[in-house]
Amino acid sequence: MIELLHTVPLFSRLNMNQLExxxxxxxxxxxxxxxxxxxEKELGSVFYIVHSGSVKIYTAGSTGEEKILSLMKPGDSFGELSLIDGKPRSATARTLEDSVLISISGQDFITLLKTHFDISLGIMQELSTRLRESNQHVHDLTFLDARSRVIRSLITLANKNGIRTGSTITxxxxxxxxxxxxxxxxxxxxLIQVIRELQEKQIITMPGHEMKLDLAKLRA
Incomplete structure (x- = not known):
């Protein structure tokens, strides 16, 4: 478990005794x-860290339509807001594939924040990042056309969840x-129209269950 925890960015600054x-x-x-x-709207009792796999965080409207807020990959953590402010969950979390997660109970999580400033700082930095991403998303919806929003979303997915080799992100x-x-x-x-356009220009290719984004061609 210690070696596993050491790979999590939230715990990367901790020493061996702290990890133990x-x-x-x-x-x-x-x-x-x-x-x-x-x-969404249930009381929170657990903090999660993704070890492997992926988890989507989303809300659902009255008609059942989902709005994805974020996609969690290995090393990402979630579920802390409800534990910190004591209010119900602001979204639903569901695994997108077979996943392995690390969980910490709410009471232990709060104690952890009180005793380890590095972890508290990491949580604050993560929440700040999410706030900036939310502000950017609002800006995009307000000022960008549909095609630009699709391209930005694909780039965001690539940067957060892809593997880069040269100018190509898989x-x-x-x-x-x-x-x-x-x-x-x-x-x-x-979305389909924009993806087909990008495929025709060979900016993206989609072999199997992967998408390859060629940044050099996108910039050109």
Missing amino acids: SISGICTKKSFKTGTVLFH IKMTLNYDEVSQMAGVQKPI
């Missing part, structure tokens, strides 16, 4: 694809077209 104390309050568990970890596509269109804030037909 944290490992004692952690639980590692495997989850199947499509498992709901918690629902992304394992755990999201379907409906989910990507929700992230971009466009209708699915528009």
